[in-house]
Amino acid sequence: MTRYVTMRLLVIIPTLFATLMIVFLLGYLGPIDPVTILRSQWAAQGIFLNQEELADLRHQYGLDRPFWDQFGTYMGNLMQGKFGYSFADAAPIWPRIERALPVSGQLALGVLFIMFFIGIPLGMIAARFHNTWIDYSIVSTSLFFWSIPVYVLVPVVLIIAVLWLDIMNVPRGWKGMGHPSYYIACAIISTRSLVSVIRQTRGGILEVLQNDYVRTARAKGLTEVKVMVRHVARNALIPVVTSLGLLVDDFMWGAVFLELAFNLPGLGRLFQQGLAGRDFNMINGVVLFTAGLTMAINLIVDLVYPFLDPRVAYD
Amino acid sequence: MAQEDASSTAKLQLELEAQNLKTRGLWTDAFKRLIRNRLSMVGLFIFVLLFITAIFGPYIAPYPYMLQNLDRVAEGPSIDYLLGTDDLGRDMFSRILWGARTAGIVAIISTTFSLILGIVLGGLAAYMGSWADWIISRAVDVTMSIPQLLFASLMAATFRKPVADWVDTMYARTGLGFFATPTYVDLIVVFGALALIQWPAYARMIRGQILSLREKEFVEAARAVGVGQVKVLLKHLIPNALGPLIVLVTFGFGGAIVAESGLSFLGVGVQPPQASWGAMINDNQLSWRYRPWLVAVPGLTIAIVSVGINFLGDGLNDALNPRQADS
Numbered sequence: 001m002t003r004y005v006t007m008r009l010l011v012i013i014p015t016l017f018a019t020l021m022i023v024f025l026l027g028y029l030g031p032i033d034p035v036t037i038l039r040s041q042w043a044a045q046g047i048f049l050n051q052e053e054l055a056d057l058r059h060q061y062g063l064d065r066p067f068w069d070q071f072g073t074y075m076g077n078l079m080q081g082k083f084g085y086s087f088a089d090a091a092p093i094w095p096r097i098e099r100a101l102p103v104s105g106q107l108a109l110g111v112l113f114i115m116f117f118i119g120i121p122l123g124m125i126a127a128r129f130h131n132t133w134i135d136y137s138i139v140s141t142s143l144f145f146w147s148i149p150v151y152v153l154v155p156v157v158l159i160i161a162v163l164w165l166d167i168m169n170v171p172r173g174w175k176g177m178g179h180p181s182y183y184i185a186c187a188i189i190s191t192r193s194l195v196s197v198i199r200q201t202r203g204g205i206l207e208v209l210q211n212d213y214v215r216t217a218r219a220k221g222l223t224e225v226k227v228m229v230r231h232v233a234r235n236a237l238i239p240v241v242t243s244l245g246l247l248v249d250d251f252m253w254g255a256v257f258l259e260l261a262f263n264l265p266g267l268g269r270l271f272q273q274g275l276a277g278r279d280f281n282m283i284n285g286v287v288l289f290t291a292g293l294t295m296a297i298n299l300i301v302d303l304v305y306p307f308l309d310p311r312v313a314y315d
Numbered sequence: 316m317a318q319e320d321a322s323s324t325a326k327l328q329l330e331l332e333a334q335n336l337k338t339r340g341l342w343t344d345a346f347k348r349l350i351r352n353r354l355s356m357v358g359l360f361i362f363v364l365l366f367i368t369a370i371f372g373p374y375i376a377p378y379p380y381m382l383q384n385l386d387r388v389a390e391g392p393s394i395d396y397l398l399g400t401d402d403l404g405r406d407m408f409s410r411i412l413w414g415a416r417t418a419g420i421v422a423i424i425s426t427t428f429s430l431i432l433g434i435v436l437g438g439l440a441a442y443m444g445s446w447a448d449w450i451i452s453r454a455v456d457v458t459m460s461i462p463q464l465l466f467a468s469l470m471a472a473t474f475r476k477p478v479a480d481w482v483d484t485m486y487a488r489t490g491l492g493f494f495a496t497p498t499y500v501d502l503i504v505v506f507g508a509l510a511l512i513q514w515p516a517y518a519r520m521i522r523g524q525i526l527s528l529r530e531k532e533f534v535e536a537a538r539a540v541g542v543g544q545v546k547v548l549l550k551h552l553i554p555n556a557l558g559p560l561i562v563l564v565t566f567g568f569g570g571a572i573v574a575e576s577g578l579s580f581l582g583v584g585v586q587p588p589q590a591s592w593g594a595m596i597n598d599n600q601l602s603w604r605y606r607p608w609l610v611a612v613p614g615l616t617i618a619i620v621s622v623g624i625n626f627l628g629d630g631l632n633d634a635l636n637p638r639q640a641d642s
Contacts, residue, residue, distance in 0.1 A: 018457045023466075026473040140354055143629055147621040149573045151580050151596060152614040159607045252462035257580070261600075272581065275468055283469065291460045 005303070012295045019291045020078075020284060021071065027280040028067050034087030035063065037277050061087060074284070083288075084281040088273075093285045096270060103266040106177050108251060110186030115197045115247075120240070123201025124233065130206060138198065146195035150257040153188050172263045185262060189254040193247050197240055204236035211235075238308050245298040252290055345558070348634035355630020361623025362568075369419025372412035380413040380590045381405065391608065398612050401599060407612055413590035414613070418620065421505055421575040422568045428510035430564060433517020440518065441525035451522075455515040463512045464577060470508040471583040478503050501585045505578060509571050520563055524556040558635035565631055569624035576617050592617045 027033075035057045039049050049057070058064045062073065077084055083093035126138040148156075161168050161184075168180065175181055208214065209232060217231045218224075255268030263269075267286055274282030349355055373380075377397075383404040392399045398407035440451040458466070479500045528534060529552070537547050576593025578584030585591035587598065592613040599609035 015453065015457055015460060018453075019461055022457070023461070023469065026469050029473055029477070140626070143625055144622050147569065147573075147625040148618045149577060149621065151577060151593065152618050155596065155600065155603050155607075155610040155614055156618075158603060159611055163604065163607055249459075249462050253464045253577075256464060257577070271465055275472060275581070275583070278472070283465075287461060287465055287469075290462050290465070294460050294462075 005299075008299050008302070012299065015295065016288070016292055017075075020075075020288055023284055023287050024071050024074065024280070025067065027278070027283065028070065033058070033063055034278050034280065035061065037279075038087070074281075078288075083285045086282055087279045088277045088282075093281050096282075097267070097285055097289060100265055100267045100270050103174055103264055104255060104268070106182070107186060107189060107255065107264075107266060108247075110177075110182065111190040111193055111247070111251060114186060114190045115193055119194045119197030120201050120237070123198040124205060124228065126198065126202040127205035127209070127236075128228070135202075139202070142195040142198045145191045148191070150188060150191075150254040151261070153191065154258060154261040157184065157188060174264050174266075181262070185258060185264065189251065189258050192250040192254065196243065196246065196250070200240045200243060201236065204239050205232055208232050208236045235309075238305075241308060242301050242305065244301055245294050248290055248294045248297065345634040349630050352630040352633060354626045355634075358623040358625070358627030358630060361620060362627050365415060365620055365623075366419055368412060368415040370416075372415045376406075376409035376412040378406040378409040380410050381588045382409075391606075399606075399608050401595075401609050402602060402606075407595075407609070410590040410595060411592070411612060411616055414592045414595065414616070417502075417585055417589065417591045418572045418575060420502060421509070422571045424502075425506045425509035425513065425571045425575075426564060426567045428506055429513035429567070430517055432510060432514035434521055436514065437518035437521030438525065441522045441529075448522075451518065455519055458512065458515045464574070467508040467512045467574060468578055468581055468583045470511060471504050471578050474507055475500065475504050475583075478507075501589060505575055505584050508578065509574055512574075513567060513570070516567075517560075517563065520559060521556070524559065525552065528552050528555055561635060562628055562632045565624060565628035569621050569628065572624070573617065573621050 035054055038057070039054060042049060055064070062070060074084060081094075083097065085092050086096070122138055122142075126135045129135050168184075172181075214227060214231055217227045222230075252268060252271075255266055256272055257268070258264065259266045259269035260272050267290065270282060271286040273279070274286060349359075384400065384406075385404050387396070387400055387404055390396060390400045396406050396408065398411065400406055401410070436451050436454075440448040482500050482503070534547060534551050537551055542550070575584055576591065576596070579591040579593035580597045582594075582597065585594055587594060595613035596610055596617075599606070599613075603610040
């Protein structure tokens, strides 16, 4: 077990390193650097910089140094737990990520909640009524919602709920978990993950139902509920748990668009701001955090796996 | 004599049966299953319609995509402008038709790019094994651990200038009109970014398919009776791997269209004034309250196309991989 964890960690560290290097390299190669953006911002206020001043600024930020030099400095700072400073306003990056985390975390919590309490039951119902209209409607409705991207869903929801039905105001800004806007945000951002869960649960249950031990359980007179809960669901939900790592990707897809539209101060908006301002340190910070999170979730899932499925053991 | 007759009749019957069996091959069966599925037929219709629009749309569009009529800015749908005009007085209907071309080109070319990358790298990983497999698998892991949208938008932002420079030098050198159009810069950038995020899915599937099919009993049986390497590949491996691949490619089409619109929405994809559905949503986002159709029309178009393609993909999945679909 210890050996397995060590091996996995030994793979995660170089993978994260490679990820960061690719992202850093993209920023380094990119035509527009933070100084270009700063220049245009100042130009908008009537302050025009000449080439020498721009070169000075680049030198000051260290942007004129060779790639390995810049990357080395960044990694060195990272080792000490420093995420660097924003190029846009010279504020440190980490406090901003730290402030964004609770917002993204609470949204993610809502998504998880919806997945477990709506996704899994719907998947079980679809499997239980396999090849009936109930199954077909659950499967096709979920595929329908899965197909619609968040940046389409947001304006459509706004048009329907605000303009037509007039049941709410435009949800802008973060108002905490109790506020109705939180539920709308969660509902919109969870569509993709919800559908993945429904489909996986349904597929898993249909597969498990064909096993002999299910027939045995029924034959010995267990009630259908007991068969489903004790024998079927436990085995069928293993693949659902193992794919939790994919959630981060779906979540970030949605978060970038949703937080932009509703002006939520989460990780997605930080990334969008970083991208718009070519604020490399900000982009690196967000990517590092999300990539690290994906790998951490995958590792945790693998470690929990033996408890879900006793046949699997790491030596 | 009578015995001979009987045996020849039996032989004939066997041959007939064999013929009958032949006409009900893998693909005919799959096709029949696909046709029975009404939703996927609707999907197929939308899919075909998208590509017809992508090819012929610009010719049937009533106005050029850039033409502004400043007398009739931000109008609702009318006979002159079927879906209204946007804030700059451009015909929405024409822009939707032009946007179909953008979406269609992006879907086909970026999927082809990533498919080729995936087949080559996935095949290499499966056949070479050892270090090649290790390197390619790690590359897949790294690419998949970066949230895809973040990666693609970052790449699209980075590669625009180099590609634009390259296109300029190509124009200066060759004088081809093709290189004089700034649209192609956007498209090349988007193809590149999408191909680079999509190839790992293909590579992983192809590697997995080859590795698992190679160990299957029917391949072993074919080898045991002396079927050659090439024939095993052509007759047994490829037809069996093709089903899942077709499904993945279909979903890939839908994914590419949604991703292109997403990049354009964020402002790093196809640039204005070129028509892209995502950019159209972004352009008109602020006026949703007063002129909702400006946002709703491109939004619903993306939604319909994406839903249609995914229903087709789902139907294909049921038709081509019946064992997986049943279980």
